[in-house]
Amino acid sequence: MFQVAVYGKGGIGKSTMSANISVALAGRGLKVMQIGCDPKHDSTRLLLDGKAQRTVLDYVREVPIGKRDLNGIIATGTAGVLCAEAGGPEPGIGCAGRGILTTFDTLRKLGADDLDVDVRIYDVLGDVVCGGFAVPLRNEYADAVVLVTSGEFMAMYAANNIMRGLSNFDTGKPRMLGIVLNSRGVDGEYEAVKSFAEATGTRILAVVPRDGQFAEAESLGHTVVELFPESVIAREIGKVADSIVDACDGRLELTSPHPLDDDQLSDLAAGRAIRPYGDVPVSRIGCGGCHRTTIEGTRVMGSCAAYGAVSAFLRLEDTAVVVHGPVSCSYLMETTRAKAMLEMYSRGVFRRSPRINVRSTMMDDESAIFGGNLYLKACLERTISEGYSRIAVVTTCMSGIIGDDCLSIVDAVMESNPSVEIFLVRADGDMTGEYNDGFMMAAEAIVETVDTGLEPDGSLVNLVSSSFFDVQSVAHRKELDRMLGAFGMRVNCMFLDEGSPRPPSEICRAGVDVLMNDTPTSRELMGMITRRTGRLPFPAVMPVGMHDYLDWMRQMGAWTGRSEDAEREIARATAEYRGFLDAHRDTLRGRTAIVVSRIGTNLDWLVDVLEDMGVSVLRYGFFPSARKAGGRQSSRHDHVDDYTDDDLMRDLEELRPDLMIGGIVRQVPEGTVMAKMNRIGVGYRPVLEYVEYLENTLRLPGMEGWRGGGRS
Structure with missing residues (x-):
């Protein structure tokens, strides 16, 4: 697949040119895909009968990860051209450049790279070549770059900036195809553009006349190439298409342009002969408009995807974790994780003293403007020098917003250190989701390390x-x-x-x-x-609880071919369970209870043992979860989904239960005791221990206000 990035100043006509070029290429028997990379999302309109298509960013915002499909963001237009539009954020909120990164990542994950396409056209806003909008200039996306300009100074100024951006991604491989002059009818237009092209070391591919056929075709929602194939416009667009085909086949050499410096730009603006090219410094243009904002009514995340990924990798003893972002991010992640690990250490969970191998690339204001690639490279090299051969790199918000090319850095470091394995999880802080999303991204990378050639041992179990x-x-x-x-x-x-x-x-x-x-x-x-x-x-x-325990034992007995062992254990466990009920039933018999939990946490084992103890369960409710919106709880017992605080308070007042049990802490009325849920464990014995906790809770004297909570 040959990839062409079409850049130009906003309003210069690059979208119109891109659509016409796509149709011309399709007319030459090529399979074409066009991706609009402008927040206006109007690039593919002329390929779709004048209709706007759903943007990738809208799709990402509206459709959960697990339900996304490539067909939801790809449309088929004129001459079979495949169409996609990136879209953009709300005006004044977020960074549109970041949206381009998300678009490309989404297309890749959904399989766009596997489509049967000969040429891919990227139509990109070129006024500011910040980290996001510069992505199509990268070597992995653009085999060739086409600039659309007029003879107006600001249009050529934008084209010059795009050349500077291309220079920042210079890999030694020429990639400039040439300039398309979209005429505006100003005096000396062709001469000005020709002078600019010669001074920068590139060529003019076509001169497209200013003609009413553009407006006529656009009013009908189609391209000039389609409606007026014999026109001068179609002939000039055909030259561009032929140049792309020739470049793809190796018959036309690409160039490495040298952008003009400030003095040369002054010559261009004044209409003077442009002075000879010298040592032109390459500048970088950062995206300074990105900021975080709080929008009323949105849900606040408990933790970001970057921390979820870090947490997953920290569970590997031999892996150092590099957090690509500010030191504050890694500090908060490290201390939060350390508290959890300290608690587990006190329980005797670890076979050896736990280690928290977190490093930070120490990104700062400068890296936010100019990029953090050097920070990442230096941190990786330091970590390798300390003896680590397995490293996980997790990106945060800052590196994601500015569009750091982390993959290239990771690939280069691994190429220099063949014995080192580096995972890269582009969590980008909370931009890819919350804790769970980052955790799953890391888990997916970790699963790829599984050695599938090992011989299985039937006496071993993975949990x-x-x-x-x-x-x-x-x-x-x-x-x-x-x-x-x-x-x-x-x-x-x-x-x-x-x-x-x-x-x-x-x-x-x-x-x-x-x-x-x-x-x-x-x-x-x-x-x-x-x-x-x-x-x-x-x-x-x-299993948790006796009901599931008996079923699990029988299934494991059949799975392992040891059903007799299972039945012996079932007989022993049943006798122990019945003996416990006989000894404790009088304490709870005749009591009433309300059981509440959050959706996704099944408490059937609790309802089972309460009923076995003679307790009447008046209500079994599940509170909704913001993350699992619309979800329903699977249960053996009658229960209430979408159970709310109002429902609970009404039931407490009307039903006056003896016990309110569950993971929801609430104030209870006089005569009701609240019992909290704790980590229950597995099997049936921890359930019996919980029953003893309930007995002790009921024996406690009543307290003013909050009742019976906090003891386990």
Whole structure:
């Protein structure tokens, strides 16, 4: 695929030229795709009967990641030209240049690079070549650059700036195809553009006349090439198309332009002969208009995608994490993670003292203007010099906004250090989502390290979850080991957890993969492992409560061919459970309760044991989640979705339960005791311990205001 970036000053006619060039190329038998990279999103209108198409940025804003499809942002226009529009943010909010980066990333992830296309045309705003709008100038996107200009000074000034931007991405490979003169009818127009082209070392590809056929064609929503194929305009556009074909086939040499300096620009503006080219300094144009804002009514994220990615990588003992951004970002991530790890260390989770290998590229105001690539390169080289052979690079908001080309830096460093493996997660702070989104991006990279050639051992089990807090205590871990031990099994890898016996790369040593808990995130992690290894996971989640415990034991017995061992354990567990009920039922029999939780956290085990103890559950409600909007809870019991604070307070006043139980802390009326949920663990024994907690809570004397909360 040959890629052409068409640049020009806003309003110079580059979109009209791009659409006409696309049709001309299609008429020569080529398969063409045109991508509009201007917030006005009008590049492809003439290819789509004058209609505007849905922009990529609108699509990204409206459609969740898991439901996105390339067909949602690609339209087929005149002569089969494939069309896409980047779009832009609301005026005055955000950075339109960043939108270009998001557009390209979205197209790539959805498979646009795999489309059957011969030539891809990028139609790009060229007034300011900031980090985002300069992306099409990069070597990975633009094989050739075409500039559209008129004989007006500001149009040529913008073209000169674009040449400067191209120089900043100079790889030693010529990429300037030439200039298209879109005539405005000013005096001496051709001579001015010819002088500019000669002074900068490029060529004029075509001279397009000022003609009413443009307006006539546009009023009908079509291109001049399509409606007036024999016109002078169509003939000149055909010259551009032929030049692209010749360049693609190697028959036309591209050039490396040398932009004019300030003195030469003064000559151009004055209409004088342009003085000879000298040593022209290359400047960089930064995007200074990017800022964060708060919009009333939007949901505040608990944490950003960058921290989610960092958190995932910190669970690997042999990996140093480089946060590409300000030191404040890495400091907050490091201290937040350190608190969680300190708590786990006190529980005896780690086999050795935990380490937090976080580094910062120390981006500052200067790097925000001129780019942070050198900061990243220096930090990677320092980290390698300290002996690390596996490094994760996570980008933050600042590097994302200015469009740092992190991939090129990472590739160059790995090429210089063949024994070093570097992960790159372009989380870009919160621009790609929140904590969970970044965590999953990192997990996807980590799963790629799994060695699929290892021989599986039937006595080993992998547990899969984004959180292992439920078994991060000595007592809960012993219960887990006892359950697996009934079948002669033990844990191989806990994906992803700091206390994992073996690293993720050795997942295939185990004979079976089991979900630790049934949440959307855990299921997504399991899906990654299934796609990587090609093997099916165990059909049942690690059980909580007696009902699920019995079912899980039978399924694991059948899976391992040890059904007799399963039935022996079931008989023993059933006898213990019934004995507990007989000894404790009198304490809770006849009581009433309301059970509440957040959607995604199943408390069926709690309803089960309450009913077994003789408690009447008056209401079983699930509070909605902003992240899981519209979600519904799966449950064996009658329950209420979208349960609200108002619903709860009404039920507490009307039903007057003895207990209000769950993960929602609220003030309760006189006569009701609130019992909080804690990490419950797995199996049935932790459930019995929770029943004892409920008994103790009911025995406590009443307190003014808040009742019974905070004890477990």
